[in-house]
Amino acid sequence: MPATTAVERVLHGLVDLHCHSGPNPLPRRFDHVEAARDGARLGMRALLAKSHHHNTVMDLLAMRERLSGLSTEVYGGIALNQWVGGINPYAVELCLRMGGRCVWFPTVSSSAHIDHHNSGGGFPTPTIPLSSRQTDLRGADGELLPEALRVLDLIVEADALLSAGHLPADDVTALFTVAAERGVRRMVVSHPNFLIGSDAARCREFTELGAYVEHETSMYDPEVAQARGGPEDLLRWIEEVGPEHTVLASDLGQKGRPMPVDSFVRVGGALLDLGLPEKDLRRIVRDNPAFLLGLDQ
Template sequence: MTIPSALHKVLHGLVDLHCHSGPNPFPRRFDHAEAARDGERLEMRALLVKSHHHNTVMDLLAMGDRLRATRTEVFGGIALNNQVGGINPFAVELSLRMGGKAVWFPTVSSAQHIAYHHGGGGFPKSTVELSTELVEIRGPDGDLVPAARRVLDLVRESGALVTGGHMDAGRILQLFTEARERGVERMLVSHPNFVVGADYEQCLELVRLGAYVEHETSMYDPEVRNVRWGPEVLLEWIERIGPERTVLASDLGQDGRPLPADSFARVGAALLDLGLPEKDLRRMVRTNPAYLLGLDDD
């Protein structure tokens, strides 16, 4: 896709907080270094690579020579699903101290995800057989398990980003309330209207705790097969939550799906056509995600 120069000017320097490049148990269109190279088409400043199953920081260290050849910085983190032992402070400690920038609380191992994708329907088929077991952040008394508190302390110490993963809005609220009390500054809710099932008011409650709300271009991109919503739905979310607390990310990298740069361009252009000011789009793709990664907005 050729990106028009006027649109390129608005999007250049963007930061993608949700890239599913490989290696990964799910089929991927490209690896982390190839994702960075493709991001150069938009002069992408940085991207955060996510796996539901392993600590991506080690991938990046192994790809160091290739990554240094690109201008796009690439960061990793860890998702707390059963493949890493669930709510595992030791795995988090390793990831963050080796350079990780994000901790995703349970995604594919959350009760919300398991219920939504019952039997695996609607989710990619892995290249190897994987077990999925529930990972719970609450103990029998309904309070956060001690390991979750330790994870939040590690996040605070490193200045990293914590996300609610694919958990339901109630669990995310409980987690973020504790995170704020412990001094965590960077919190993010991913795709509230997909899997998570959070409405506007629930998201505004999380925003009042200091959280940002992330929407994925892949869910509004007409080039994605079975696209979920039109850009009007995304614009409504932006207007309800406010661009000051909204982030746009791609959630792309899967085999057979569009390249992130192209998806950002299509969805960005659609939002501008609907009347979104350029400054608001730039804030959501550059300023806000740069802050969440601990980068200065240059």
């Protein structure tokens, strides 16, 4: 559909690094193919399908006939939670060598996520009974586990994206420090003001290691009941960390929540109304995530 408004023109060609399409044991509003079809409304260039539970590359290979011919490309990856064996280099090797573009370090099985959930933080209930177990990044000596080092080397081999997942801030620093030393080029930390407990100053430390800071429209969209703030809060983060280090994704796909395209338009439009330059919005939704996903070198 041709772009018809200022915000749609700016968002045209965006890359969503955080789409929770299905299949998944958590209730989802749409599958990977439907996500790509909807993305075409805004000329979305690509999206990254994220699951907390399994390697999404295999989903996409099984759906390749349905995905062929769609203008929005869909990429997959693997999250290192207990359902893939935690920090499991063998699962990462399979994912990346089958075309995966991202490795998320522990998300729902990280200590930060478990502490938040146990203290009353909301999270969807799986449609099937699932066991829960914490996945740790470091050993008793405080050093990264050998398996984590092997995962980092596999990420370097594939020139893939390293996401800090839902690790606590100190673990993020430890992970990114070693990752940068070993040659990882693409790193991102998601929703720093949710779960991991980072402020802008801490995020600037992450960016000094070469990382980008991802915020999600779902955290600032007035039509999302669990939003953590308004567009004014998001603009403050962009200004404090810098658009050159910021990414805007959706973190949408859950049943009962908005479509990513609609949320991008609402939040992106609000940022423009608040005075964010068009070039900066374009950078955080298109240029930066395209680099992180390996679409632009």
